[in-house]
Amino acid sequence: MREVRPLNIAYLCALAGFFLPGLLVFREIPPAYFFFCGLLGLAALFRERRELSLRIQALLALPALAYTVLRLSVETLIPVLSGFLLVLQTAKFLGPRTPRDLLQSFLLNTLLLVGAALLRFDLLYAGVFFLEVLLTVSGLFFLFASRESSRLPEPSAKALALASFGASVAVLFFSGFYFLVLPRARFTLFSLARGRGLTGVSDRVAPGEISALKEDQAVAFRVRWLRGRRPQRPYFRIYVYNVYRQGVWESRLPRRKRGRNEPADFEVEVLPEALGRGLPVPGYALEVATLKGPQAEVLSEGLVRTREEVLEPSLYRLKGRLGPYPADLPPEEFLYVPPEIRRALVGLALRLRRTSLPETVAAAVAYLQKHYTYTLSPGKPRGEPLLWFLFSSRKGHCEYFAGALTFLLRTLGIPARVVGGYAGGEWNPLGGYYLLRQNQAHTWVEYFDPARGWLSVDPTPASGGIQVPPSRWRLLWDYLEFKWYYWVLEYDFLKQRRLFLKVGRGLEGLPRSAWHPHLWPQAALLLVLPLLGILLWRRPRPRSPVEEFLCLFERRGLARLPGETLKTYAERLCRIFPHLSQEISRFVELYYREAYGQEKTRKAQQELLENLRARLDIEVSQGLKSFKKKRPFKL
Known part of the structure; x- marks a missing residue:
């Protein structure tokens, strides 16, 4: 064997x-x-x-x-x-x-x-x-x-x-x-254990920062769609940029917010996976509820910020409306054009003017997409980055296209602004959520229509936003990761309490007939079965004949020595009990035939063991009788 x-x-x-x-x-x-x-x-x-x-x-x-x-x-x-x-x-x-x-x-x-x-x-x-x-x-x-x-x-x-x-x-x-x-604390050992990276979009965008993220497949956010119409290709707004300086856009909007009693078009849950303070909104946020993590609030222009940087597993619920977006700030604040750029763009902008606002915007977008090329590596700009893109290189990434369209519209007196966030995303039907990766970070443009409000337009050519459809296996794996994040990393006291309440309501919701007095054996069975299982679990395992053989002689002070084989131990017992040597040797032989020869000798071992136990008990009783005759007890 x-x-x-x-x-x-x-x-x-x-x-x-x-x-x-x-x-x-x-x-x-x-x-x-x-x-x-x-x-x-x-x-x-x-x-x-x-x-x-x-x-x-x-x-x-x-x-x-x-x-x-x-x-x-x-x-x-x-x-x-x-x-x-x-x-x-x-x-x-x-x-x-x-x-x-x-x-x-x-x-x-x-x-x-x-x-x-x-x-x-x-x-x-x-x-x-x-x-x-x-x-x-x-x-x-x-x-x-x-x-x-x-x-x-x-x-x-x-x-x-x-x-x-x-x-x-x-x-x-x-x-x-x-x-x-077990009771849940707010902070655990795993609060920082997710390998967080910097979020793809920040309140300051310099030329090349967004394009540098196009090779990064890391997950930035998961947006679970709870209610409302889902747009075909949503744009998740995080920042609105209102300050421009030498190719760098910055978001310096006032923190004031305005309460709006408007019906919400959608309701989503946002689960951040990266560091940062901005939360993606697929439209204009009306209200936000902080379920876990730093407190969040709705700011002007329907944006959402957290008061502290998100460093732990967090969860937020947003309600809002899809475009057009209302104007919280005066649209005139988004008309400034640096003099150098205005002088260079005024001729081109006038050639693109049309009779109506939508036609003018469409003409400007068509001009940029026809005469300029999308690329992730346009080179290092010389001089003013935007003018270098428009009149020298004629190739660039989304920051250049969005900035060019913004200043073309502003030169014509149309309020416009650059918006940063995520475009599209991967829709996972298994969990009903959008997966926003770092490589989907994007900038686009919003222009103001006095009759409707702020409208979104994306001047970047379609080649810049092509995404490979995810496979089913990839969607399944991400769905499992989402469940792991939602039920393990996000499992807190509130979810624990909801779980206990759900179990309690389930017990309360049982039909009363289930607790009818004539059906009391059901309740007794529910109590007896766990106790019976515990007793069976604690019940000692029946010992094999060889274990009983060893215990039989151990109780008589003849324990097996460390390193001593069973055969050597049996030979020592035969020398001590010569009148039992035949039964001891036969028992060991039967054990080896079962263990190494695959023979069924368990019954014969048990019979020999009973014979040995009986003969040893007789010897012990006879020894006690002879001892009492020689040394009687005195009371």
């Missing part, structure tokens, strides 16, 4: 448990730590024994410790400590494979998993966490089994693996249960 070494299985579990969290955090850890790990590997490669002693491990880890101390700060605390754990774990795997060393390796793996949670607590981490629990529990099972025997028969190893899998499932179940019921 094949045998396995449980210590080797425990070592493989620890090694796999080391690589899984390491793959999660390798981008966040400073590269110097991988250099230290390589030094450890080279030291082990050029040694004859291939195993590093504890002294050599400590000496090689000292440079990593010094580097960690020098790099340690509040901002780099988690990455450098995780990197140092990576070095320690590498040194540990290059050392001896003793049970004590493997136990330390499992501890280091757990610490590395905690560090990975603080750096990257996403859906991929959930899968790694599940595998890590399975590997750790299985490794500990085989590690402690190796202390009992250096080799295990293959059926015993399979049974041990099955038991470890059941224990892992139990650990995950109770972890989820405690996650749901």
